[in-house]
Amino acid sequence: MTQCRRSPLLGFASGLAMLAALPAGAQDFITVASTTSTENSGLFEHLLPMFQAETGIEVRVVAQGTGQALETGRRGDVDVVFVHARAQEEQFVADGYGVQRFNVMYNDFVLVGPDNDPANVRAATDVSAAMAAIADASAFFASRGDDSGTHVAEMELWRAAKITPEGSWYLSTGSGMGATLNTASQVPAHALTDRGTWLSFENRGPLEIVFEGDDVLFNPYGIIAVNPEHHPHVKVGQAQVFIDWLVSEEGQAAIASYTVNGEQLFFPSAE
Protein backbone atom coordinates (compact mmCIF):
# COMPACT_ATOMS: atom_id res chain seq x y z
CA MET A 1 0.00 0.00 0.00
CA THR A 2 2.95 2.34 0.45
CA GLN A 3 3.37 2.66 -3.32
CA CYS A 4 -0.18 3.91 -3.51
CA ARG A 5 0.63 7.08 -1.61
CA ARG A 6 3.28 8.51 -3.89
CA SER A 7 2.62 11.80 -5.57
CA PRO A 8 0.29 11.45 -8.54
CA LEU A 9 2.77 12.86 -11.02
CA LEU A 10 5.56 10.52 -10.04
CA GLY A 11 3.16 7.60 -10.08
CA PHE A 12 1.80 8.48 -13.46
CA ALA A 13 5.28 8.75 -14.94
CA SER A 14 6.39 5.45 -13.47
CA GLY A 15 3.17 3.87 -14.74
CA LEU A 16 3.86 5.03 -18.25
CA ALA A 17 7.44 3.84 -18.03
CA MET A 18 6.17 0.45 -16.96
CA LEU A 19 3.74 0.33 -19.88
CA ALA A 20 6.47 1.24 -22.32
CA ALA A 21 8.75 -1.44 -20.90
CA LEU A 22 6.19 -4.23 -21.09
CA PRO A 23 5.91 -4.98 -24.80
CA ALA A 24 9.64 -5.56 -25.03
CA GLY A 25 10.78 -9.05 -25.97
CA ALA A 26 10.49 -10.69 -29.35
CA GLN A 27 10.56 -7.92 -31.92
CA ASP A 28 10.40 -10.31 -34.84
CA PHE A 29 6.71 -11.09 -34.88
CA ILE A 30 3.62 -10.63 -36.99
CA THR A 31 0.00 -10.55 -35.87
CA VAL A 32 -2.56 -12.61 -37.75
CA ALA A 33 -6.33 -12.29 -37.50
CA SER A 34 -7.86 -15.69 -38.04
CA THR A 35 -11.10 -17.47 -37.31
CA THR A 36 -12.39 -19.21 -34.23
CA SER A 37 -12.74 -22.39 -36.31
CA THR A 38 -9.01 -22.61 -37.02
CA GLU A 39 -8.09 -21.64 -33.45
CA ASN A 40 -10.59 -24.03 -31.83
CA SER A 41 -9.39 -26.89 -34.05
CA GLY A 42 -5.85 -26.59 -32.64
CA LEU A 43 -4.25 -26.15 -36.08
CA PHE A 44 -2.11 -23.16 -35.09
CA GLU A 45 -0.54 -24.95 -32.14
CA HIS A 46 0.60 -27.53 -34.67
CA LEU A 47 1.83 -25.16 -37.41
CA LEU A 48 3.31 -22.14 -35.67
CA PRO A 49 6.15 -23.81 -33.74
CA MET A 50 7.40 -25.35 -37.02
CA PHE A 51 7.27 -21.99 -38.77
CA GLN A 52 8.99 -20.17 -35.92
CA ALA A 53 11.74 -22.78 -35.66
CA GLU A 54 12.47 -22.32 -39.33
CA THR A 55 12.25 -18.55 -39.74
CA GLY A 56 12.55 -17.13 -36.23
CA ILE A 57 9.34 -15.18 -36.79
CA GLU A 58 6.78 -15.39 -34.01
CA VAL A 59 3.18 -15.46 -35.21
CA ARG A 60 0.57 -14.00 -32.83
CA VAL A 61 -2.90 -15.21 -33.71
CA VAL A 62 -6.03 -13.30 -32.75
CA ALA A 63 -9.03 -15.57 -33.31
CA GLN A 64 -12.19 -13.80 -34.43
CA GLY A 65 -15.09 -14.50 -36.76
CA THR A 66 -14.24 -13.94 -40.43
CA GLY A 67 -16.24 -10.69 -40.59
CA GLN A 68 -14.50 -9.29 -37.51
CA ALA A 69 -11.09 -10.54 -38.69
CA LEU A 70 -11.46 -8.69 -42.01
CA GLU A 71 -12.54 -5.56 -40.12
CA THR A 72 -9.45 -5.86 -37.91
CA GLY A 73 -7.39 -6.05 -41.11
CA ARG A 74 -9.17 -3.02 -42.57
CA ARG A 75 -8.29 -1.03 -39.44
CA GLY A 76 -4.66 -2.06 -39.84
CA ASP A 77 -4.46 -3.82 -36.48
CA VAL A 78 -2.96 -7.02 -37.91
CA ASP A 79 -0.46 -7.86 -40.65
CA VAL A 80 -2.27 -10.86 -42.14
CA VAL A 81 -5.83 -12.17 -42.31
CA PHE A 82 -6.41 -15.92 -42.61
CA VAL A 83 -10.12 -16.55 -43.06
CA HIS A 84 -12.83 -18.45 -44.92
CA ALA A 85 -15.45 -16.44 -46.78
CA ARG A 86 -14.24 -16.20 -50.34
CA ALA A 87 -16.56 -13.43 -51.60
CA GLN A 88 -15.70 -11.19 -48.64
CA GLU A 89 -11.98 -11.92 -49.03
CA GLU A 90 -12.05 -10.93 -52.70
CA GLN A 91 -13.91 -7.75 -51.78
CA PHE A 92 -11.24 -7.03 -49.14
CA VAL A 93 -8.52 -7.23 -51.83
CA ALA A 94 -10.62 -5.34 -54.42
CA ASP A 95 -11.12 -2.50 -51.93
CA GLY A 96 -7.37 -2.21 -51.63
CA TYR A 97 -7.08 -3.39 -48.00
CA GLY A 98 -5.33 -6.63 -48.92
CA VAL A 99 -2.39 -7.26 -51.24
CA GLN A 100 -3.40 -10.58 -52.78
CA ARG A 101 -5.43 -13.63 -51.78
CA PHE A 102 -3.79 -17.06 -51.71
CA ASN A 103 -5.56 -20.40 -51.43
CA VAL A 104 -4.15 -22.29 -48.46
CA MET A 105 -6.34 -25.20 -47.56
CA TYR A 106 -9.90 -26.39 -47.30
CA ASN A 107 -12.08 -28.57 -45.23
CA ASP A 108 -15.82 -28.93 -45.40
CA PHE A 109 -18.87 -28.02 -43.41
CA VAL A 110 -21.03 -30.70 -41.85
CA LEU A 111 -24.51 -30.55 -40.37
CA VAL A 112 -24.65 -31.92 -36.85
CA GLY A 113 -27.83 -32.69 -34.95
CA PRO A 114 -29.37 -34.93 -32.27
CA ASP A 115 -28.59 -38.61 -32.81
CA ASN A 116 -32.30 -39.54 -32.84
CA ASP A 117 -32.67 -37.28 -35.91
CA PRO A 118 -36.11 -35.78 -35.12
CA ALA A 119 -36.27 -33.92 -38.45
CA ASN A 120 -35.18 -36.94 -40.50
CA VAL A 121 -32.23 -35.03 -41.93
CA ARG A 122 -30.31 -38.22 -42.68
CA ALA A 123 -32.80 -39.07 -45.44
CA ALA A 124 -31.95 -35.88 -47.35
CA THR A 125 -30.16 -36.32 -50.69
CA ASP A 126 -28.66 -32.85 -50.85
CA VAL A 127 -27.96 -30.08 -48.37
CA SER A 128 -30.95 -27.95 -49.49
CA ALA A 129 -33.26 -30.85 -48.69
CA ALA A 130 -31.50 -31.26 -45.33
CA MET A 131 -32.01 -27.59 -44.42
CA ALA A 132 -35.65 -27.80 -45.59
CA ALA A 133 -36.22 -30.88 -43.41
CA ILE A 134 -34.99 -28.98 -40.33
CA ALA A 135 -37.16 -25.93 -41.11
CA ASP A 136 -40.25 -28.01 -41.95
CA ALA A 137 -40.01 -29.90 -38.68
CA SER A 138 -39.25 -26.65 -36.81
CA ALA A 139 -36.40 -28.62 -35.27
CA PHE A 140 -33.95 -26.53 -33.24
CA PHE A 141 -31.07 -25.00 -35.17
CA ALA A 142 -28.24 -23.11 -33.46
CA SER A 143 -26.75 -20.46 -35.74
CA ARG A 144 -23.49 -18.57 -35.22
CA GLY A 145 -25.26 -15.31 -36.02
CA ASP A 146 -21.94 -13.43 -35.92
CA ASP A 147 -21.08 -12.69 -39.56
CA SER A 148 -18.34 -15.34 -39.43
CA GLY A 149 -17.37 -17.45 -42.44
CA THR A 150 -19.49 -20.29 -41.10
CA HIS A 151 -22.45 -17.97 -40.58
CA VAL A 152 -22.13 -16.57 -44.11
CA ALA A 153 -22.03 -20.14 -45.48
CA GLU A 154 -25.10 -21.06 -43.43
CA MET A 155 -27.08 -18.07 -44.71
CA GLU A 156 -26.20 -19.10 -48.28
CA LEU A 157 -27.52 -22.59 -47.60
CA TRP A 158 -30.85 -21.20 -46.35
CA ARG A 159 -31.07 -18.92 -49.39
CA ALA A 160 -30.38 -21.83 -51.74
CA ALA A 161 -33.12 -23.81 -50.00
CA LYS A 162 -35.47 -20.79 -50.34
CA ILE A 163 -36.06 -20.65 -46.60
CA THR A 164 -36.06 -17.61 -44.33
CA PRO A 165 -34.88 -19.02 -41.01
CA GLU A 166 -37.01 -17.51 -38.28
CA GLY A 167 -39.15 -18.75 -35.44
CA SER A 168 -38.58 -20.12 -31.98
CA TRP A 169 -36.67 -23.09 -33.42
CA TYR A 170 -33.95 -20.84 -34.86
CA LEU A 171 -31.42 -19.87 -32.18
CA SER A 172 -28.96 -17.16 -33.16
CA THR A 173 -26.16 -17.49 -30.59
CA GLY A 174 -23.99 -14.59 -31.76
CA SER A 175 -20.87 -16.43 -30.62
CA GLY A 176 -17.92 -18.48 -31.84
CA MET A 177 -17.98 -22.00 -33.28
CA GLY A 178 -17.20 -23.83 -30.06
CA ALA A 179 -19.66 -21.78 -28.01
CA THR A 180 -22.38 -22.44 -30.59
CA LEU A 181 -21.67 -26.19 -30.47
CA ASN A 182 -21.87 -26.06 -26.65
CA THR A 183 -25.33 -24.51 -27.02
CA ALA A 184 -26.37 -27.02 -29.68
CA SER A 185 -25.32 -30.01 -27.59
CA GLN A 186 -27.41 -28.81 -24.65
CA VAL A 187 -30.65 -27.90 -26.44
CA PRO A 188 -30.08 -30.25 -28.41
CA ALA A 189 -30.12 -28.44 -31.74
CA HIS A 190 -28.77 -28.79 -35.25
CA ALA A 191 -25.79 -26.68 -36.23
CA LEU A 192 -23.56 -26.07 -39.21
CA THR A 193 -19.91 -26.49 -38.28
CA ASP A 194 -16.61 -26.88 -40.08
CA ARG A 195 -15.33 -30.42 -39.78
CA GLY A 196 -12.10 -29.33 -38.09
CA THR A 197 -13.81 -27.79 -35.09
CA TRP A 198 -16.25 -30.69 -34.88
CA LEU A 199 -13.52 -33.35 -34.83
CA SER A 200 -11.61 -31.59 -32.06
CA PHE A 201 -14.74 -30.65 -30.07
CA GLU A 202 -15.19 -32.71 -26.93
CA ASN A 203 -18.55 -31.71 -25.48
CA ARG A 204 -20.74 -33.31 -28.16
CA GLY A 205 -23.49 -34.67 -25.92
CA PRO A 206 -26.12 -36.31 -28.15
CA LEU A 207 -24.88 -34.61 -31.33
CA GLU A 208 -23.71 -36.52 -34.39
CA ILE A 209 -23.05 -35.65 -38.00
CA VAL A 210 -26.45 -35.95 -39.70
CA PHE A 211 -25.51 -34.63 -43.12
CA GLU A 212 -22.19 -34.32 -44.99
CA GLY A 213 -20.59 -34.63 -48.42
CA ASP A 214 -22.49 -32.17 -50.64
CA ASP A 215 -20.10 -30.19 -52.91
CA VAL A 216 -21.79 -27.01 -51.72
CA LEU A 217 -20.30 -27.64 -48.26
CA PHE A 218 -16.75 -27.10 -49.53
CA ASN A 219 -15.00 -24.63 -47.18
CA PRO A 220 -11.88 -22.96 -48.60
CA TYR A 221 -9.49 -20.89 -46.47
CA GLY A 222 -7.59 -17.96 -47.94
CA ILE A 223 -4.72 -15.86 -46.63
CA ILE A 224 -4.09 -12.19 -47.40
CA ALA A 225 -1.36 -9.76 -46.33
CA VAL A 226 -2.74 -6.37 -45.26
CA ASN A 227 -1.89 -3.70 -47.80
CA PRO A 228 0.91 -1.35 -46.67
CA GLU A 229 -0.47 1.34 -48.99
CA HIS A 230 -3.32 1.77 -46.50
CA HIS A 231 -1.32 1.01 -43.38
CA PRO A 232 2.40 1.75 -43.80
CA HIS A 233 3.28 0.16 -40.45
CA VAL A 234 2.26 -3.39 -41.43
CA LYS A 235 5.15 -5.85 -41.59
CA VAL A 236 4.52 -6.85 -45.15
CA GLY A 237 7.92 -8.55 -45.58
CA GLN A 238 7.50 -10.94 -42.66
CA ALA A 239 3.83 -11.37 -43.54
CA GLN A 240 4.85 -12.56 -46.98
CA VAL A 241 7.40 -14.96 -45.48
CA PHE A 242 4.55 -16.52 -43.49
CA ILE A 243 2.25 -16.73 -46.51
CA ASP A 244 5.02 -18.13 -48.72
CA TRP A 245 5.77 -20.79 -46.12
CA LEU A 246 2.12 -21.83 -45.78
CA VAL A 247 1.72 -22.27 -49.55
CA SER A 248 5.13 -23.93 -49.96
CA GLU A 249 5.45 -27.68 -50.24
CA GLU A 250 6.68 -27.82 -46.67
CA GLY A 251 3.86 -25.71 -45.23
CA GLN A 252 1.28 -27.64 -47.18
CA ALA A 253 2.68 -30.91 -45.88
CA ALA A 254 2.56 -29.51 -42.35
CA ILE A 255 -1.14 -28.67 -42.78
CA ALA A 256 -1.87 -32.14 -44.15
CA SER A 257 -0.06 -33.77 -41.24
CA TYR A 258 -2.38 -32.26 -38.61
CA THR A 259 -4.75 -34.91 -37.35
CA VAL A 260 -7.13 -35.30 -34.44
CA ASN A 261 -7.90 -38.87 -33.38
CA GLY A 262 -6.31 -40.08 -36.60
CA GLU A 263 -8.46 -37.90 -38.87
CA GLN A 264 -6.99 -35.24 -41.13
CA LEU A 265 -8.69 -31.88 -40.47
CA PHE A 266 -7.48 -29.65 -43.30
CA PHE A 267 -6.52 -30.40 -46.90
CA PRO A 268 -3.81 -28.36 -48.68
CA SER A 269 -5.03 -26.42 -51.71
CA ALA A 270 -2.29 -23.98 -52.72
CA GLU A 271 -1.71 -23.74 -56.47
Added chain:
Amino acid sequence: MDGPFATALSLIASGDPALMQIISLSLRVTLTAVLIACVIGLPLGAALALARFIGRGALIVVFNALMGLPPVVAGLIVYLMLSRSGPFGSLGLLFTPSAMIIAQTLLILPIVVSLTRSVVEDLWVEYREQLHSLGAGRLRAVPTLLWDGRVSLLTGVLAGFGRASAEVGAVLIVGGNIAGHTRTMTTAITLETARGQLGLAVALGIILMTLTLSLNAAAWGAGQWARGRLG
Protein backbone atom coordinates in the same frame (compact mmCIF):
# COMPACT_ATOMS: atom_id res chain seq x y z
CA MET B 1 -12.73 -38.94 -16.91
CA ASP B 2 -10.92 -37.18 -14.07
CA GLY B 3 -12.79 -34.49 -12.20
CA PRO B 4 -11.84 -30.87 -12.67
CA PHE B 5 -10.21 -30.78 -9.20
CA ALA B 6 -7.89 -33.61 -10.18
CA THR B 7 -7.13 -31.86 -13.47
CA ALA B 8 -6.40 -28.61 -11.62
CA LEU B 9 -4.09 -30.35 -9.18
CA SER B 10 -2.17 -32.24 -11.84
CA LEU B 11 -1.87 -29.06 -13.94
CA ILE B 12 -0.29 -27.22 -11.03
CA ALA B 13 1.85 -30.18 -9.97
CA SER B 14 3.20 -30.66 -13.48
CA GLY B 15 4.29 -27.01 -13.54
CA ASP B 16 3.11 -26.79 -17.15
CA PRO B 17 5.11 -23.84 -18.60
CA ALA B 18 2.16 -22.60 -20.69
CA LEU B 19 0.00 -22.49 -17.57
CA MET B 20 2.70 -20.78 -15.50
CA GLN B 21 3.08 -18.19 -18.24
CA ILE B 22 -0.70 -17.57 -18.25
CA ILE B 23 -0.80 -17.22 -14.45
CA SER B 24 2.16 -14.86 -14.33
CA LEU B 25 0.76 -12.72 -17.15
CA SER B 26 -2.65 -12.53 -15.44
CA LEU B 27 -1.09 -11.43 -12.17
CA ARG B 28 1.30 -8.99 -13.83
CA VAL B 29 -1.47 -7.32 -15.82
CA THR B 30 -3.96 -7.06 -12.97
CA LEU B 31 -1.48 -6.03 -10.26
CA THR B 32 0.00 -3.35 -12.52
CA ALA B 33 -3.51 -2.07 -13.25
CA VAL B 34 -4.28 -2.02 -9.51
CA LEU B 35 -1.07 -0.11 -8.82
CA ILE B 36 -1.77 2.51 -11.50
CA ALA B 37 -5.37 2.85 -10.32
CA CYS B 38 -4.09 3.43 -6.75
CA VAL B 39 -1.53 5.99 -7.80
CA ILE B 40 -4.18 7.98 -9.66
CA GLY B 41 -7.25 7.06 -7.65
CA LEU B 42 -6.16 7.62 -4.03
CA PRO B 43 -5.17 11.28 -4.45
CA LEU B 44 -8.09 11.89 -6.80
CA GLY B 45 -10.57 10.35 -4.37
CA ALA B 46 -9.12 12.35 -1.47
CA ALA B 47 -9.31 15.54 -3.54
CA LEU B 48 -12.95 14.83 -4.33
CA ALA B 49 -13.61 14.35 -0.62
CA LEU B 50 -11.91 17.50 0.63
CA ALA B 51 -11.80 20.06 -2.16
CA ARG B 52 -14.80 22.24 -2.93
CA PHE B 53 -15.28 23.23 -6.55
CA ILE B 54 -18.05 23.60 -9.10
CA GLY B 55 -18.99 20.29 -10.67
CA ARG B 56 -17.74 18.27 -7.72
CA GLY B 57 -21.13 16.64 -7.22
CA ALA B 58 -21.38 15.69 -10.88
CA LEU B 59 -17.89 14.20 -10.78
CA ILE B 60 -18.77 12.13 -7.72
CA VAL B 61 -21.89 10.79 -9.43
CA VAL B 62 -19.95 9.99 -12.61
CA PHE B 63 -17.27 8.04 -10.71
CA ASN B 64 -19.94 6.18 -8.75
CA ALA B 65 -21.73 5.27 -11.97
CA LEU B 66 -18.47 4.19 -13.65
CA MET B 67 -18.15 1.42 -11.04
CA GLY B 68 -20.85 -0.24 -13.14
CA LEU B 69 -19.02 0.28 -16.44
CA PRO B 70 -19.44 -2.99 -18.35
CA PRO B 71 -15.97 -4.47 -18.98
CA VAL B 72 -16.81 -5.10 -22.62
CA VAL B 73 -17.53 -1.37 -23.08
CA ALA B 74 -14.26 -0.45 -21.37
CA GLY B 75 -12.56 -2.89 -23.75
CA LEU B 76 -14.28 -1.42 -26.77
CA ILE B 77 -13.29 2.14 -25.84
CA VAL B 78 -9.66 1.15 -25.33
CA TYR B 79 -9.79 -0.86 -28.58
CA LEU B 80 -11.01 2.15 -30.57
CA MET B 81 -8.40 4.39 -28.92
CA LEU B 82 -5.47 2.02 -29.53
CA SER B 83 -6.48 0.67 -32.93
CA ARG B 84 -4.18 1.69 -35.77
CA SER B 85 -7.12 3.67 -37.12
CA GLY B 86 -7.67 5.33 -33.72
CA PRO B 87 -6.03 8.36 -32.09
CA PHE B 88 -3.27 6.40 -30.32
CA GLY B 89 -2.76 3.81 -33.07
CA SER B 90 0.81 4.81 -33.76
CA LEU B 91 1.86 3.51 -30.34
CA GLY B 92 1.18 -0.03 -31.57
CA LEU B 93 -0.24 -1.08 -28.20
CA LEU B 94 -3.28 -3.05 -29.38
CA PHE B 95 -3.03 -6.81 -28.76
CA THR B 96 -0.30 -6.33 -26.12
CA PRO B 97 -0.33 -6.74 -22.32
CA SER B 98 -0.11 -2.93 -22.05
CA ALA B 99 -3.50 -2.58 -23.74
CA MET B 100 -4.95 -5.02 -21.20
CA ILE B 101 -3.44 -3.02 -18.32
CA ILE B 102 -5.03 0.18 -19.64
CA ALA B 103 -8.45 -1.48 -19.97
CA GLN B 104 -8.27 -2.98 -16.48
CA THR B 105 -7.11 0.32 -14.98
CA LEU B 106 -10.23 1.88 -16.45
CA LEU B 107 -12.30 -0.74 -14.63
CA ILE B 108 -10.54 -0.43 -11.26
CA LEU B 109 -10.08 3.34 -11.10
CA PRO B 110 -13.74 4.25 -10.38
CA ILE B 111 -13.82 1.77 -7.47
CA VAL B 112 -10.65 3.21 -5.91
CA VAL B 113 -11.75 6.83 -6.45
CA SER B 114 -15.28 6.36 -5.09
CA LEU B 115 -14.22 4.34 -2.09
CA THR B 116 -11.37 6.68 -1.22
CA ARG B 117 -13.69 9.67 -1.43
CA SER B 118 -16.22 8.04 0.86
CA VAL B 119 -13.62 6.90 3.43
CA VAL B 120 -11.75 10.23 3.50
CA GLU B 121 -14.98 12.21 3.69
CA ASP B 122 -16.11 10.30 6.80
CA LEU B 123 -12.71 10.57 8.46
CA TRP B 124 -12.53 14.29 7.74
CA VAL B 125 -15.86 14.87 9.49
CA GLU B 126 -14.58 12.85 12.45
CA TYR B 127 -11.12 14.43 12.79
CA ARG B 128 -11.62 17.90 11.40
CA GLU B 129 -11.40 19.70 14.77
CA GLN B 130 -8.38 17.72 15.84
CA LEU B 131 -6.50 18.30 12.61
CA HIS B 132 -7.38 21.97 12.67
CA SER B 133 -6.01 22.32 16.19
CA LEU B 134 -2.76 20.78 14.98
CA GLY B 135 -2.67 23.36 12.24
CA ALA B 136 -3.26 20.91 9.39
CA GLY B 137 -5.39 22.22 6.52
CA ARG B 138 -7.33 20.07 4.11
CA LEU B 139 -4.37 19.42 1.83
CA ARG B 140 -1.96 18.51 4.60
CA ALA B 141 -4.57 16.25 6.18
CA VAL B 142 -4.71 13.97 3.12
CA PRO B 143 -1.81 11.63 3.95
CA THR B 144 -2.99 11.31 7.57
CA LEU B 145 -6.54 10.54 6.53
CA LEU B 146 -5.48 8.03 3.87
CA TRP B 147 -3.23 6.29 6.38
CA ASP B 148 -5.99 6.23 8.95
CA GLY B 149 -8.44 4.71 6.48
CA ARG B 150 -5.97 2.17 5.11
CA VAL B 151 -7.90 -0.91 6.20
CA SER B 152 -11.11 0.26 4.50
CA LEU B 153 -9.13 1.39 1.48
CA LEU B 154 -7.45 -2.00 1.22
CA THR B 155 -10.89 -3.59 0.92
CA GLY B 156 -11.65 -1.26 -1.97
CA VAL B 157 -8.38 -2.04 -3.68
CA LEU B 158 -9.11 -5.76 -3.30
CA ALA B 159 -12.56 -5.24 -4.81
CA GLY B 160 -10.80 -3.56 -7.73
CA PHE B 161 -8.36 -6.45 -8.04
CA GLY B 162 -11.29 -8.87 -7.98
CA ARG B 163 -13.16 -7.01 -10.68
CA ALA B 164 -10.12 -6.87 -12.96
CA SER B 165 -8.89 -10.42 -12.47
CA ALA B 166 -12.37 -11.87 -12.97
CA GLU B 167 -13.33 -10.04 -16.12
CA VAL B 168 -12.91 -11.42 -19.62
CA GLY B 169 -14.75 -9.01 -21.93
CA ALA B 170 -12.20 -6.21 -21.93
CA VAL B 171 -8.96 -8.22 -22.08
CA LEU B 172 -10.37 -10.43 -24.84
CA ILE B 173 -11.07 -7.42 -27.07
CA VAL B 174 -7.88 -5.43 -26.47
CA GLY B 175 -5.51 -8.35 -25.86
CA GLY B 176 -6.82 -10.75 -28.49
CA ASN B 177 -6.19 -13.89 -26.39
CA ILE B 178 -2.92 -14.58 -28.22
CA ALA B 179 -1.28 -17.80 -27.02
CA GLY B 180 1.89 -17.10 -25.04
CA HIS B 181 1.46 -13.36 -25.32
CA THR B 182 -1.91 -12.02 -24.14
CA ARG B 183 -3.68 -15.16 -22.94
CA THR B 184 -4.85 -14.72 -19.34
CA MET B 185 -6.64 -17.08 -16.97
CA THR B 186 -10.08 -15.82 -17.99
CA THR B 187 -9.49 -15.78 -21.74
CA ALA B 188 -7.96 -19.27 -21.52
CA ILE B 189 -11.11 -20.42 -19.71
CA THR B 190 -13.23 -18.92 -22.49
CA LEU B 191 -11.16 -20.69 -25.14
CA GLU B 192 -11.21 -24.09 -23.43
CA THR B 193 -14.99 -23.77 -22.98
CA ALA B 194 -15.32 -23.03 -26.69
CA ARG B 195 -13.25 -26.13 -27.41
CA GLY B 196 -15.64 -28.21 -25.37
CA GLN B 197 -12.79 -28.96 -22.90
CA LEU B 198 -15.06 -28.20 -19.97
CA GLY B 199 -13.00 -30.11 -17.40
CA LEU B 200 -9.88 -28.14 -18.26
CA ALA B 201 -11.89 -24.89 -18.22
CA VAL B 202 -13.19 -25.60 -14.72
CA ALA B 203 -9.69 -26.60 -13.59
CA LEU B 204 -8.37 -23.23 -14.73
CA GLY B 205 -11.27 -21.58 -12.89
CA ILE B 206 -10.30 -23.40 -9.70
CA ILE B 207 -6.70 -22.23 -10.03
CA LEU B 208 -7.84 -18.63 -10.58
CA MET B 209 -10.10 -18.75 -7.53
CA THR B 210 -7.33 -20.27 -5.42
CA LEU B 211 -5.02 -17.41 -6.40
CA THR B 212 -7.69 -14.82 -5.60
CA LEU B 213 -8.42 -16.52 -2.30
CA SER B 214 -4.73 -16.57 -1.29
CA LEU B 215 -4.30 -12.91 -2.15
CA ASN B 216 -7.37 -11.92 -0.14
CA ALA B 217 -6.27 -14.06 2.79
CA ALA B 218 -2.87 -12.37 2.75
CA ALA B 219 -4.46 -8.91 2.63
CA TRP B 220 -6.85 -9.75 5.46
CA GLY B 221 -4.03 -11.19 7.55
CA ALA B 222 -1.98 -8.03 6.99
CA GLY B 223 -4.98 -5.91 8.02
CA GLN B 224 -5.48 -7.93 11.20
CA TRP B 225 -1.80 -7.71 12.03
CA ALA B 226 -1.77 -3.95 11.50
CA ARG B 227 -4.88 -3.53 13.63
CA GLY B 228 -3.42 -5.60 16.45
CA ARG B 229 -0.09 -3.84 16.40
CA LEU B 230 -1.41 -0.32 16.16
CA GLY B 231 -4.56 -0.81 18.20
